[in-house]
Structures are given as structure tokens and as C-alpha cells.
Amino acid sequence: LAPSSRRPSESAVRRLSLYLQALEEIGAADGSTISSRILAESAGTTAAQVRKDLSLFGSFGRRGLGYQVPPLRDRLREILGLSRTWRVALVGAGRIGAALFEYPNFRKRGFQIVTILDADPAKVGKRWDGVTIRSATELERALSDTPAEIAILAVPGPVAQREADRLVAAGVRAILNFAPVRLRVPEGVAVNDVNMAVELESLSFALRELLG
Amino acid sequence: LAPSSRRPSESAVRRLSLYLQALEEIGAADGSTISSRILAESAGTTAAQVRKDLSLFGSFGRRGLGYQVPPLRDRLREILGLSRTWRVALVGAGRIGAALFEYPNFRKRGFQIVTILDADPAKVGKRWDGVTIRSATELERALSDTPAEIAILAVPGPVAQREADRLVAAGVRAILNFAPVRLRVPEGVAVNDVNMAVELESLSFALRELLG
DNA sequence: CAATGTGAACTTCTTCACAGCG
């Protein structure tokens, strides 16, 4: 039961998230169990990898049986920090922002968008599902009114660093960055980049190999 | 000059894409050079890593000087398969699809959206920048009319696998998948997943560590 | 002298294989 002391790698954390997705999808009855092999298939990895990943946080499987679905699911939620609600500021209410806002599992998983900011005056004042879009010039005031731990940064590349600086100064501790720019942030602030060009270009590379 | 025979890792390819982005941003004059150290800073890695990555494809730097920007940029484009145009089918004209469609560097980098499909009859017949949205039921006919090497799959999870199967049967060789589902595809088809839940949950995990 | 290219060292991640347990 003792959690191993090794810190999980970034990729291990991402796999944990995939395991959780798989468990939530099967939405199993209380008594059901799942084996590392099945979980591995859902997440696109190997059974040994699943067991290693889970063993970093203790041993909650049963030899001969597998893992009980509901306890494992709850434990993964807890490990991933999903037992609580995170307040999210959406910076940039363009298409990407809108897409994320509508992402179904968003609120369900504990991410609550409390603030929406945009630089376009035409958008300011509109409401998205009860949240009024405020001007990006008001960033500091908005985050002081309703603090947020996480920001989703969906603004053009050239202004991304400036907005990131303001967000960090306003207390944001994690940024999901869609701008194709390397953000410089102080220690203690987490950044995840989602870079469409990288995704497409790595496919392009793979195609070159596949098609010759 | 001889390209090393080692295949680059997936992460190396992704870094190459970042180097290219950096080079395109500085948009340097013909004579300028850049050192591995500077390139590393733009891409968030180390100078040694940059040199190793580039050396996989030959040695186009000059000792004491660095890398000439325009040739390096052209070589990276070539390596990444961006010297040619890839035809892209956008499956799912929702918010994510719209966001990608508007992504500025999309066409500029050689990705040309030739087909847009959606299941919603209200959207069918509309035109996005000259491309008429066709019904998802017509997928096979649409891809036969205008073949595509790449598909962007931005449909709900439950139908993603079915659409992926149809796309592969219709000749698509690479899929950028936004559905939170593990796609099963035959050998010779490349898949890249962009999974928002994973991105958010790994931030959540990091926050838990940062905030205690 | 500055900065590349690269073997070698090192570190991290993954897979293996099997003891242990229900």
C-alpha cells in the first residue's frame, strides 16, 4: 500500500489520464474489475507499463483478479488532482477558446471556467453560458475579482508572452498554451503547450516516410 | 554531409518542427547565421540537443560560425515533408474544425484543406473560404472526388473510430485525432492524438504538486 | 577563438520475467 517515492514521468502522468478516461468510459458496475492488459489496450500501451505506472502510487490491484474499477478510478482522480475544482480563466474567446469552452467533459472533470477575456470590443459584454466576456485590458481586475489557478491562453503568438506575464503576476499557476510560442515563466508555474504546427508537421514527417 | 542512418525519435521530430518555427519567426536575411545555443533557447531545449537532432540529417553547420538560416530552414522544411502540399480532409466542422481552419500558418505551411465534412444537415452546403461543406454520409464519394493524404478528425468520441475506418478505407494515410478515443488503424497509417483532457489533467497533476 | 559534430557517459524510460499472492 505504501506509495513508491519515485516521481512519475510526464508521460506516466499522461498515461494515468488515459487510464482514467478508459475507466470512465466503461463506467463499470461496482463489483467489476479490470486487468492491466485490458487497460493497456484502451490506452495504447502494454500491461507491464500499466502496472508500473500504477505501482508508483501504491498497490491497489489484486493478484489473480485485476483492479477494482471504482476504487481505481477514484484513486486516479485523486492522484491527478481532480478531487477538487480548479478555476480556469479563458484568455482569448476566439474559435479555440469557444471549442474548449464547449468541450463536454470540461466542467464534469472539475475545471470551471470562471473568467473569459478577449481583446475584441465586439465580444466584450457577451455571455457564454452565464460568464460575461470581459476586456483583456481588465485582466488584473478580473483575476482579482475571481481568482483562477489555471489559464487557457488562446491568443495570437505575438501577444502571448505579455499575457502570460500578466497572468502569472495575477496569481495563475498553470497555463495551457495554444500560441505557437515558447513561454518564459518563473519556477513554480506549469505550462503545457498545444502546438498545431508541431502536430501537423510530425504527421507530415511520418507521411514522407510512409509514402516515400 | 552524409545523413546519419539513425531514425529520429518522435520527440526529435517535434523539436525539428520547433526549430523551424523559430527560424521562420526570425525570418532572417540571407547571410545571417544562428548558433545551436540560440536555437535551443527558442525551442526550449539545450544546445547539445539541437546539434544532435540536426546531425541526424547531416552536418550543415559551420564550426565557429553556426548554422546559416535560410539553408537550414529549407532543409528542415524538406526533412519534415513540407516541400510539397498535403491535401487535408476536415471531418467535423464544429468549433475545433473551425479553429483549425482559421489557423493562419495552415495553408502557408503546405496543408491544404480540400474537403470539409459534417454530419449536421444545417451546415452542409455552406462554404468555408471556397470549400463547400458536404455531408458526412458522403465521405467515400467526397474523398474519391478529391483525395486527401491527411484527415483532421474532430468528431464526437463515439463515432470517431467508425469515421477513422472509413477515412482509412478511402485512402487517408495520416489522422490528426481530436476525439478522446484510441483509434485502431492498420500499419502504415499515422495517428497523432490531441487530447484536451490529458493536457488539462497533467496541469492539474502539476498544480497538486505545486500547491500541495 | 567560437561553435559544430560526435563518441562516450549518464540518465531515464520501457520491457522482461518471475516470485508472490489471492
Place this chain on the structure above:
DNA sequence: CGCTGTGAAGAAGTTCACATTG
């Protein structure tokens, strides 16, 4: 007997350090 948990082995990726070259 089935399947987990985990050291050990192996593979892969990254960093180091330095010879090399313009």
C-alpha cells in the same frame, strides 16, 4: 491458475566533453 508488483535487464534519449575546423 491468473494476474499483480517489482527488481533486473535492456533500450532509448539526453548530456557531457572534447577533438576539430573555419
